[in-house]
Structure formats: structure tokens, C-alpha cells
Amino acid sequence: MQDFVESLSAIVGRENVLTAEAQCAAYEEDWRGRYKGRARCVVRPADAGEVAAVVKACAEAAVPLVPQGGNTGLVGGSVPHPDQSEVVVSLSRLNRVRDLDLDNSTITVEAGCTLASVQAAAAMQGRLFPLSLASEGSCQIGGNLSSNAGGVQVLRYGNMRELTLGLEVVLPDGRIWNGLRGLRKDNTGYDLKQLFIGAEGTLGIITAATLKLFPPQASRVVAWLAVPDVRRAIALLGLLRQRTAERLTAFEIVSSAAHELTLKKMTGLVRPLQEISSWYVLAELADSDPQADLAGQMEAVLAQAFEADLVLDAAISASEAQARSLWELRENISEAQKKDGISIKHDISVPVSRIPDFIEEADAALSSAFPGVRIVAFGHAGDGNLHYNPSMAEGGACNAAFIDRTPEVNRIVHDIAHQLGGSISAEHGLGQLKRQEIRRYKSEVELDLMRAVKRVFDPAGIMNPGKVL
Incomplete structure (x- = not known):
């Protein structure tokens, strides 16, 4: 163990190899506190070359690795197992913007850049990087890529897969694949970058990416709407799409249980409507034209929606501060x-x-099946993604007993999603949480293909083992 630590220290510097329990603790537990492991050590390389050298050293010693970004994931994909066999490779020091090409509308950044810092770098040059998540201040681009992050603006801009033109990846044998091409058309064989996006670090370690940029949103308006039910919320989505086209950047639904819980638990939030409804919608229109009459357009669409009994009550932002306060209710x-x-x-x-x-x-x-269950449901209805979270409202032993029956709850929820042509993981990934569950819903052909891809890239199985597959 000591010799191995010394070999890693020679690559990244002794101060960037953490072994003490107190130093490693933050890297060994997920954000939700559901998964807690124990790493052999935590290594913090500074660039792709150091990542490659660390991976090569681990490959030669047959030591498995766990790539880690901001560690904000929700499925245990970025934390080690408890057996202290794995090295956590933290990408946080790879935090540089390598290039910003305004004529090509691209930005090339390293994997350890936080999402917020990439948004800020683009904004300083009058551009928009549109991926937006509640954790954007701490989540990192490498993690966003590895989980194919979605967020609240997929409706207009797409998820991380659609926002990415090129990648740089350290392969499990320590070689570096430089695929940092800022091309929107490149039909020269297999699109290898797509294999690494959404792979949760099981095929290699993403160290940099070339991402698409867009014109900034110079004006926006946000509406918080009380709706009678979800069926009419989806009808409202169709009306907004028809009338506002690409100006519709977000369409979120929030159940009454989710809304009331947020108002109860979070300070400083204001109830925007007196109308208490079973469901709410947060809709946003945005435009690159600062003179665009988005409020007028929103009001015109909502007038039609009121006439069609799609909306019960509405609050429309009249300022950027009000728009932010409405988003806080969702975020x-x-x-x-x-x-x-x-x-x-x-x-x-x-x-x-x-x-x-x-x-x-x-x-x-x-x-x-579970009388008294409370379901906190919310999510990105514009792209079909729901966060559907049941518990027992009274908590305590009653909720603990309910949590113990998680497999039964999952079976009900996932079977229904599958029967409706859906997926059990829209944007969080599989990680440890769903790697067994997915076997019920993917065909044996599909699983065989996934295993075959894993064997080609990582025949020794050292790259984030026990995740996804």
C-alpha cells in the first residue's frame, strides 16, 4: 500500500494523494448520504497527463478506480465501495477553460470546471451555455457528461449529449484519446464520444469537452400556474409550444405535496398564488431580443388557456427578481x-x-399497496422526465418501515413506466442504485451489447467497477 501511494505521489505530488480518514471522508459519501464507502486513497491530478499516468499506474497494479466530479450524483455512481480497494480520482483540479471560439460558438473546458463556472465563462463573452441544474454551483462538467445530465432547459436545448461536440478521454490502459473536435458534421466512422457520455466513468475518464454555445437570453418571463390536473397541464404544454415555438425554454410540473413541503421546509420562499391546487406548472419563455414582448405573448396564451379551462390561476413575473423567486420554488x-x-x-x-x-x-x-403514502412528484414535463418520490409523511418508524420496502415500491413504479414505453432512469444514471434493477427492463441482447462494449474498453474491469453493469 505504501509503495503504491508513493508511486501516485510521484505523479501528482504528495499533497494531492489523500489517505487519512478525515481527508477522504468527503469523497467517500454521496450527497444524499445513502452510500458510504472507503477508498484506498484519493488522488487529485492537475491535468490530463497526470490523469493518464495515474490510470496507467493503477492498471499495472490491477487497482480499480472511481472517477469523481462534484459528487452530487443521486445513484451512488461516484463513491467507492466499502472494501478500501479502489482509488478515487478527483477531477476537481482540472478546472481550466482551454478555448472559447466565438465564431464557432464553442467552449472547450476541463472536466473539473463547475457547471456554474462554464456558464459564467460563456456569459462573459456574450454567449449562453444552457445546461441548468439545481446543483450547478458544485456539480462538474465531467460528471454532467458521465451522467448525460438534463436539467430544466432540455425542452429547448437538449441534454448534455446534444450539447457536446467533442471529448478528451483517458482510457483504462492510460492512453489519451483526443476527440476535442468542434465539428457539427463529422461522418468519419463511429461517433466514439457518445459511448463515454452517460457511461458513468465505466469506460474511461473524461478530462475535457468541447461544448456548444448559444446566444444569450436577453429577456425572459416566468409564469407560475395553478392547473386542474396533469392531463390539462400537458394540454397547456401543447398550446404553449404551438403559440411560442422555440421561445418556450422550460415547462415544469409540481404537485401540491411538493409545493407545500418546499414552502414548509425552506425559508424565504413566498407563495405566489392564493389558489391551492393539486398541480402547478412553471413555464418560461426566453428570447435573445431584449425588446421581445414575452409578457404580452405569455398573457395572450394564458388568456386562451383560461378560456379552455386549462389554467385556474396565474402569477407572471414582472422583473428578473420575480422570475428568480418563482424558479426558487421549483429548484x-x-x-x-x-x-x-x-x-x-x-x-x-x-x-x-x-x-x-x-x-x-x-x-x-x-x-x-401503501395506505397513507405521500408522493412528492415534480419534474421536467416538457421532455417527459418526472422525479416521483414517495414516503410516509409522518416520518419516524412508519417511514422507516416504508423505506425497508423499497424494492416493492420500485417494482410498482418502474413496471408502470416500462409498460408505458418509458425508462427507469431519465437523467440520474444507474450507478449502484439501479444496476440490478435495470436487468428487469433491458433485453438480454441490449445487456450483452453493453457488456461487450465494457469488455472492449476495460477488459480488466478496473474502471468504476460495480456501477451500471
């Missing part, structure tokens, strides 16, 4: 749930048209 839901206690998290997706069916069927099935 603080996960933190409110964390303060409330443990719940069973689901990150499902179904075709947008089947969202009402999923909620009706899953609500009914869970209420029948």
Missing part, C-alpha cells in the same frame, strides 16, 4: 425533501403524452 424541492427525511427517489421518463397515465396509475397502485 428547492430536492433540498426540502432532504430536510424532511428519507424518501424513495425515482427518476423516470415516459413519452410526454403518457405522463398523465403514469401519474394516475402509479398514484393508484401505491396508495392501494
Whole structure:
């Protein structure tokens, strides 16, 4: 062990190889506190060359690695197992912007850059990097890529896969693949970057990426809407898309349970409507034209929606401060749930048209199987992604007993999503949490292909073992 640590120290410097329990603790537990492991050590390389040397040393010693970004994941994909056999490779020191090409509308950044810092670097040059997550101040680009992050603006801009033109990756044998091409057209064989995006570090370590940029949003308006039910919320989405086209950047739905919990647990939030409804919608319009009359357009669409009984009440932002305060009601839901206690998290997706069916069927099935269950449901209805999180509201022993039955709850929720043509993981990934569960829903052909890809890239199985597969 000591000789191995010394070999890593020779690569990255002794101060960047952490072995003490207190030093490693933050790297060994996930954000939710669900997974806690113990690493052999934590290594913090400074550039792709050092990452490559660390990976090569681990490969030669047959020591498995766990790549880690901001460690904000929700499925245990970035933490080690408890057996102290793995090296955690933290990418946080790879935090440089390598290039910003305004004519090509691209930015090339290292994997340890936080999402917020990439957004800021783009904004300083009058551009927009549109990926937006509640954890953007701490999550890192490498993790965003490895989980194919989505967030709240997928409706207009797409998820991380669609925002990426090129990658630099350290392979499991220590070689560096430089695929940092800022090309929108490149039909020269297999698109290798797509294999690493969403792979959760099981095929290699992403060290840099070339990402798409867009014109900035010079004006926006946000509406918080009370709606009668989810079916009419989806009808409202269709109306907004038809009337506003690409100006519609976000369409989120929030259940009453999620809204009331957030108001209760988080300080400084203001209830925007007196109308208490079963469901709410947060809709955003944005435009690169600072003179665009987005408020007028939103009001015109909502007037039609009121006439069609799609909306019960509405609050429309009249300033950027008001727009931010409405978004805070949505972005603080996960933190409110964390303060409330443990719940069973689901990150499902179904075709947008089947969202009402999923909620009706899953609500009914869970209420029948677990009387008194509280379901905190919210998410990105514009792209079919729901966070559907049941628990027992009274907490304590009752909720602990419910959490112990997680496999039964998962089976109900995931079976319904699958039957509706959906996925059990829309944007969080599989990690440790769902690597067994996915076997129920993927065909043996698909699993065989995934295993074959893993064997080609990582025949020794050292790259983030026990995750995804």
C-alpha cells in the first residue's frame, strides 16, 4: 500500500494523494448520504497527463478506480465501495477553460470546471451555455457528461449529449484519446464520444469537452400556474409550444405535496398564488431580443388557456427578481425533501403524452399497496422526465418501515413506466442504485451489447467497477 501511494505521489505530488480518514471522508459519501464507502486513497491530478499516468499506474497494479466530479450524483455512481480497494480520482483540479471560439460558438473546458463556472465563462463573452441544474454551483462538467445530465432547459436545448461536440478521454490502459473536435458534421466512422457520455466513468475518464454555445437570453418571463390536473397541464404544454415555438425554454410540473413541503421546509420562499391546487406548472419563455414582448405573448396564451379551462390561476413575473423567486420554488424541492427525511427517489421518463397515465396509475397502485403514502412528484414535463418520490409523511418508524420496502415500491413504479414505453432512469444514471434493477427492463441482447462494449474498453474491469453493469 505504501509503495503504491508513493508511486501516485510521484505523479501528482504528495499533497494531492489523500489517505487519512478525515481527508477522504468527503469523497467517500454521496450527497444524499445513502452510500458510504472507503477508498484506498484519493488522488487529485492537475491535468490530463497526470490523469493518464495515474490510470496507467493503477492498471499495472490491477487497482480499480472511481472517477469523481462534484459528487452530487443521486445513484451512488461516484463513491467507492466499502472494501478500501479502489482509488478515487478527483477531477476537481482540472478546472481550466482551454478555448472559447466565438465564431464557432464553442467552449472547450476541463472536466473539473463547475457547471456554474462554464456558464459564467460563456456569459462573459456574450454567449449562453444552457445546461441548468439545481446543483450547478458544485456539480462538474465531467460528471454532467458521465451522467448525460438534463436539467430544466432540455425542452429547448437538449441534454448534455446534444450539447457536446467533442471529448478528451483517458482510457483504462492510460492512453489519451483526443476527440476535442468542434465539428457539427463529422461522418468519419463511429461517433466514439457518445459511448463515454452517460457511461458513468465505466469506460474511461473524461478530462475535457468541447461544448456548444448559444446566444444569450436577453429577456425572459416566468409564469407560475395553478392547473386542474396533469392531463390539462400537458394540454397547456401543447398550446404553449404551438403559440411560442422555440421561445418556450422550460415547462415544469409540481404537485401540491411538493409545493407545500418546499414552502414548509425552506425559508424565504413566498407563495405566489392564493389558489391551492393539486398541480402547478412553471413555464418560461426566453428570447435573445431584449425588446421581445414575452409578457404580452405569455398573457395572450394564458388568456386562451383560461378560456379552455386549462389554467385556474396565474402569477407572471414582472422583473428578473420575480422570475428568480418563482424558479426558487421549483429548484428547492430536492433540498426540502432532504430536510424532511428519507424518501424513495425515482427518476423516470415516459413519452410526454403518457405522463398523465403514469401519474394516475402509479398514484393508484401505491396508495392501494401503501395506505397513507405521500408522493412528492415534480419534474421536467416538457421532455417527459418526472422525479416521483414517495414516503410516509409522518416520518419516524412508519417511514422507516416504508423505506425497508423499497424494492416493492420500485417494482410498482418502474413496471408502470416500462409498460408505458418509458425508462427507469431519465437523467440520474444507474450507478449502484439501479444496476440490478435495470436487468428487469433491458433485453438480454441490449445487456450483452453493453457488456461487450465494457469488455472492449476495460477488459480488466478496473474502471468504476460495480456501477451500471
